[in-house]
Amino acid sequence: MTITIQRGEVVEVARGSQRRYAVPGMGLLDSLGVVWKHWRESFRQNRDFSDIHGTFTEQYPDERPNLPEAYRNMPILLYDDETGHELCTSCFQCQRICPPQVIHMTQAKDPTTGKAVPSVAEFIIEYDACMSCGFCAEVCPFDAIKMDHHFELSTADHASLTVYKQELNRPVSYYQSIAPTLWEEAKAGAYKKLQGNIKRRPDVIGIAPHLVDRIAARRAELAAAAAAAPPPPPPATTPAAPPAEARKLTPEEKAAKLAAIKAANASKQSGATPAETPPATAELSPAEAKAAKLAAIRAANTAKQAGTAPAAEATPAPVDEKAAKLAAIRAANAAKQAGTVPAAEATPAPVDEKAAKLAAIRAANAAKQAGTAPAAEVPPAEPAPVDEKAAKLAAIRAANAAKKAAAEDNETERN
Known part of the structure; x- marks a missing residue:
């Protein structure tokens, strides 16, 4: 059934019981009484949470709010600080559960065989339509996607709110700094699953994009150093063990x-x-x-x-x-x-x-x-x-x- 309202008419909506004053001006006096009450209580000392009265304002941005660990703003992707490997395996769980459908991803493939690899090739989130519900972080089985605490996203450039994988990547140490307790609970399982996925990722597939060149150069340096190093000395020959004593015959x-x-x-x-x-x-x-x-x-x-x-x-x-x-x-x-x-x-x-x-x-x-x-x-x-x-x-x-x-x-x- 569709409700239609005629234009030009006033629709009165009553919320709860309306107080009727017999004496004109009593409503104004009640309003002034509320103002007087709040002004008077603003001078009271706040010794604990139950004594807080009045209105308080933080001197932002000089004073930063102390956000709780469970605070959620926009999703981010994690990668390991030591190896540079991303925790995401492109399982598509977050993409399926997202209510506004703002997450889009593609799975990486082995360039030699063409088979799928447990790694994400591209990951895109539309921040302008994200509702910060946190479903993606809750459903992720690899603890690869978490909710960030950064909320200063106001911009006049609308296109910049479509964020790609390279901009979404954060090191594990960053998330550990904003939510140490939550990461400590998920740390063991996340690293165990990551080690299993690294074994199935060839070459530099699965490494954070901004670290690929650095890690490839590091691997080349290690290979050159190993080739230039003198061969290790042969192991010292151990003397033959003396023959075991013959068993005495019965x-x-x-x-x-x-x-x-x-x-x-x-x-x-x-x-x-x-x-x-x-x-x-x-x-x-x-x-x-x-x-x-x-x-x-x-x-x-x-x-x-x-x-x-x-x-x-x-x-x-x-x-x-x-x-x-x-x-x-x-x-x-x-x-x-x-x-x-x-x-x-x-x-x-x-x-x-x-x-x-x-x-x-x-x-x-x-x-x-x-x-x-x-x-x-x-x-x-x-x-x-x-x-x-x-x-x-x-x-x-x-x-x-x-x-x-x-x-x-x-x-x-x-x-």
Whole structure:
């Protein structure tokens, strides 16, 4: 609905209740009373804020007003004092939220690739239409736009009120001087975001326009100084660290090492290649160790009947761990030279009587294939075990060596 007012008519607007005076001249007396009251109170001393009366005038411009930190007049853009990089990334948030739409910006692009860069190429604010609402400063996620305290903008040149980026730029130190508390609250987040944006800005893009030439010249000076500087001396060679002390061998490792050396020497004297003795993969129980010893003795007896090794070598009669290991290795080598399959091959670490019987049957079959009669079972001597673990290890290695020799013979027969 549109309200139309006829020209030439007087429209009376009543605001609140109008006081009616019965005696003429009473309104004038009331007005004079208000004047008298203010004149009288202007002589009172103002000891605190509640006692302030009368009218006061600052002697401007000799006396400058003390403005609060949150005072807002016109927007400005901030840049870092040290690097010269602007905090603005041209996110367009301030341009979208501006009520009178007086902010205009364009985003910078990489001149090589043509891709957008988190920096603003141009930023324009129309000060003559800005309403100083401060929405742009509140919505800026990078704390790049703030409200200035400068209010002396009166000019007869209307075109100068369209302000460009170079005129809007202010160092961070300037805003810190007029609003130290507000900047201290936003400082950490603003600098953290700025460092991330600097990494994505090539060359001098994102630097305040009036600092581009200065920073480019400074970079050239640093590059020339680095090229003219003598090369740094080579780093001093540090002496090689002394070798770490050898780990002391356990008694079991010493015994195994000595047994391997003796087996290699024995094979060298007989002209045969010693069988490899891979390390044990599992530990045996007392029953398994006894069955393994019995299998090694049977293999030695089979080799003896074939005439390839003396009977003394296959007798595991020693009472210490070194002799037990050496006997097991020699038995395996003798079985390999005889071309028979020792009973140790079929003995998968038996733990019951059935496994022991199976080992005995296989030992007899191996002897039969060699053309000899199986020797009577020789029960193993019951030496006082010094190290049961070493004996187990020797028996397992003998079985593995015999198994490998049998596999090689079978391969030869197939070929």
